[in-house]
Amino acid sequence: MPEDTRIFNFCSFADLGRRMPLRFFLFSLVWFVLTGYDGAGWIIGFPAVLLAACLSLLLSPSPGISISLVGACRFIPFFLRQSTLSGIDVMRRALSPRPVINPGLVSYSTFLPEGAARVFFVNTISLLPGTLSADLHDNRVTVHTIDRDQPIWANMQNLELHIAVLLRVSSVKEKK
Amino acid sequence: MMMSKPGISGRRRFDPFLLLIFLLVLLLTLILARAVCTLPMGGEGLAGEVARFQQQSGVESPVTAVLLNFRGYDTLLEVMVLLLAVIGVWSLATASFVKNSFATSPVQISVVRLLAPLMCLVAAYLVRQGTHLAGGAFQGGAVLGAAGVLLLVTELPWLSVVPSLLLRIGLLLGPLCFLAVAILCMFSGRQLLQYPSGEAGWIVLLIESACAVSIGLTLASLFAGGRPGGDVSDD
Amino acid sequence: MSRIYIFFALILLAAIAAGMVRILRGPTAADRMMVAQLFGTCGVAILLLLAKGLDNMVLLDIALVFSLLAALATMTFVRRTWQGNDGEGADGYPS
Amino acid sequence: MTNLLYSLGGVLLFTMGFFALIACSHPLRKILAVNVMSTGVFLILVASAYRPESAGNIDPLPHAMVLTGIVVSVSVTALALVLACRVQETSNLAFLKQQRNGSEESGE
Amino acid sequence: MMLEASSLIVCPVIVPLTAGLLCFLSRRTAFFASLSACLANLVGVCLLLGRSLSGPASYHVGGWQAPLGITLRIDGPSLLMLLMTAVTGLGITLYARGYFSFRIFFPKRIARHERQERFFWPLWMLLLAALNALFLSADIFNWYVTLEMVSVSAAALAALSGKPASQIAAFRYLLVSLLGSLSYLLGVVFVYKVHGVLDLNMLRACAGGGEGMHLALALMSVGLMLKTALFPMHFWLPPAHANALAPVSAILSGLVVKGSFYILFRLWFDVFPTCVSPAALNLVGILGAGAILWGSVQAIRQQRLKLLVAYSTVSQLGYLFIAFPLAYLQNDGLWSAVIFMALAHSCAKSAMFMASGTIFLHFGHDRINDLAGTRKCLPVTAFAYAIAGVNLMGLPPSGGFIAKWLLLSSSLASSRWWWGIVVMVGSLLSSVYVFRVVSRLFVVPEDLPVRQCLPRSPLLEWPALVLALIALLLGLVAPYPLAVLDAGRISLMLSGGGGP
Amino acid sequence: MDILHNAGMFFIILGLPFFLSGTVGLLRFPDIFTRLHALTKADNVGLGLIIFGLALQSDSWLMVARLFLIWLLVLIASSASCHLVARCAMQKKIQPWSRP
């Protein structure tokens, strides 16, 4: 797949009309979180939010991701539990008298489409127990694992499915 | 360790000159330390003065009041120092937006897409906070500059895309705005930079916003390390 | 009550101080750089704790800036400093 | 007490930077040294304005001065870095020629 | 919509500042913007001169009174320095125009020349504004900011030529001036710590020495001396000044070093006269004497014209410092000799560097031994060089003569004749290095190969001559500047004058 | 209110060992990849717990949102930079340490 190397990406007006309000809303939300109930702040806030939304549109060419609410409800507890486990895992390994590690590299092909979903997948891998995404090439993710005895493959599939549900990716796509 | 070239920062031989310098520096340290310890802590300083005129300054944050109102002249000159640094850098080198031999990771690109607009937003937030809490043009400008640096590092060389004239206008926006306000203030019998009473608030905010934009652009241009757009052939 | 937060911050600062050994020991450039990353994360935590301990909510803004810019140095490092496979010992593995 | 501690730290930073500025030959190190020095000065300045929470308002003037100083020092640092790079780039060729002509290795 | 009359005082800062920004914005109008800024500056200073003869004036920026705000102050010395900057600046601007268009006219590396011209103007205009701001300011922290502004722009200008040597020199120059600024700033920190104010007038009123003030003054002075290139700390000056472009050399030698010197002068004689000990004065005097002798000897030994002129700057700066011990004891305004010296030297040295630059442009080198017969090609330039040389030597009608005469007579009057001897030896040595060049310029050997003279450019030659003539005639109109100085005297609480 | 406060304190105290173990791992683990493991995971969990604790103690929803925004940013930053460094290390062909 060709890397996306264009600097700015101008989308059509129709696209703009569809995606701008959402971004605007999201950034307004962030602004609200930052400043709180501050009416006067919107004098600066409004242009800033507009600017941020425009910049964000310029930078992201791909159609926005859509998040399913159900998926989110399932993903967030899963993620929190897993990342806590990963912390405990690391703590156990680091604090034991001799570090119990048995690292190695595993290669995994994901069915997630390229773009936001795949990047999200790669990023999340690093926060799960015992795995660290070390490379991403097409759909092959090289994963560094701290313990080869762990069921890496199953963990990955689990995560992949969660993300697929979260981002509304149909999992029936060809899976190698 | 390995990066150093032996001749450049290798272990030095004993050097009597360095020993002498070392002794002198030691002496200086002692003198300064003694001065720091024994000098009176100087009482209030100007805290009382600042607090007294805080109301008139138009902003609630004392530091911003000092920077943009009481001692705005300093700040005006200081913005010029930033501009001078850019001019100096531009006069020295051309920015080569080198394509790296390795492709940028898609992870980095996606993260930047998320972070860069957020940085712009936070920059504006800091400018806004400057009027009543910590923050202000420099802090906001710095975060804005960081956003620019982030884009440059990710090889989205936006600086080379922006038309030269536009870039220069952006760089000058803050200084020119500040200077124009300073000069306009002189009309109708006031002094340089003496804001009309009661209107200082929004003027300060205006200057701060313009300066934040300029400072952000300035810092990003400084990072780019040279004038964009190849040779002198612009205008 | 606020002293306990400062105590926590102190512990984190000690963690930072200990982490500096890694900067000195290396061996690769990335090891050193990751310590700066650690400083960023710990710095955010310390700032949050101090914000509570000193009861100064402005520190949250500083923590926000820290967290926003945490990745910048590493990204520059990865793109600008550490790339280029020159096969020299310079930034590779210990020689 | 606190301000004394930080002031002394600032003094030490200043003098350390000063010594390194004279003793080191690498241009980047010199720039780093100047930065450390300026940080030391700023630390002394801010520390001398410090007073504990109970003692009322802090004098904002030193803070404004330090802000000014920090921004100035960043811009000067950037200029110095570019200058140092240019020095290496432009003197590269002359240096090479000189080396190739058989003169012995020059240390710096 | 009325401008207050007192607003005239900020004109020397605002006008070049605006011009600098405009120069950066558009290249086409750069020269005209600069020229009109210089003219406006000169006119403004002249108007100020007319108004201020009645006494010193203050201006509160932003309408904030002293402890809080920044005060601008105009009195005798600052007025004369402003005048000096305006006159020399106008000359340099004209010369720079000639210089750049000459170089672009004879294209060897046209892109590089265009680049140099393009960035020269904004840098120069902002430098001018910074210098003016420095001379006007009466606030020690504001001085720091202006100093930084001056050093950044000066370093950038010094590196403009693009040659490795000039860039190395500029790098060192930048570091040295940073070091100087930091030392100065540390001094400011201590002053603020002790007195809690930054304004000069209030500091003057605070008086009280104490150990802290001694330390603060020492730190500030060392930093400023480093920037002014006093004798043992002059190592950075010759390479930086000699390797820069000719207009830049003129700016650096003629104006920039005077900026830090002015602050030093102000601090010692005006603000903290009570903190100054005789030992320190003598030390500075000795360093000045060292500068005179060492700089002259080095200048005599140089083979390149621009290096010679640069070393002569080192030695001439020595005169400014040798006046310190003399002026302090004398209560009749010997300090005016210092200002006068700076004034004359500024014009003369700029003229000298311009002449050297013109010679360099025409011959493509500046080896002194190969300059024979320059008079034939460039008569105006040769004359400019010679007249400027007369000034450096201190021959009678020149401004340099007046200054040296004042120094000599006061050293004899106070029976501290050794300073007088140094002044005379220095003059002798300077006549050696001036004549060494002038003889080459004017003696046309019989067997001179017919050199093809490039077409002359009036802008390249006349500004140097005019500046040199101004320096020469300064001696004739000496009473007038002295009167200006006297007018400002009210504010100058000199030690002998019964300061607090 | 008091219960919330104590619970918050509990979580903060719980967070500290994670930070410490992150540092210990950084010092003890044998190669860059394993150190990345230690750094990213432990620190993020530690920070998460501290932020959760502070959020329990804070009195306004805005503050809670702000705290979680900070956490989210740190998460993004550290996981991304961790991946980037690992990727770069792979490209430089640094061999991962493996049990002999």
Added chain:
Amino acid sequence: MTLIMLFDILLVATLLWLAWRLLATEDIFKAVVLFISFGLLMALAWVRMRAPDVALAEAALGAGLTGPLFLSALRRMERIRKEERRVDTDEDRDDDVKAGNKRKETI
């Protein structure tokens, strides 16, 4: 209040130690990393000095700008020096090979 004192002492000691190492270590890259860390800790010091404005500026400039600035300058200088060494080692390269190298670098 001794606790906060302890915090201060540890902070200042760490800062000084960092500064010493960054000025004394031979590896310039190590020095740069130490400097970045130094900047981050300085922000904490400003916080302790009750100067949040300065801390904010230091955090933004130190983390967001000085670090990348030094890192990319370091890269530039290292690259130049490597090129130098490369040309040094084999004598027979002539000028246009060198120029070719340069061209490759700047494209």
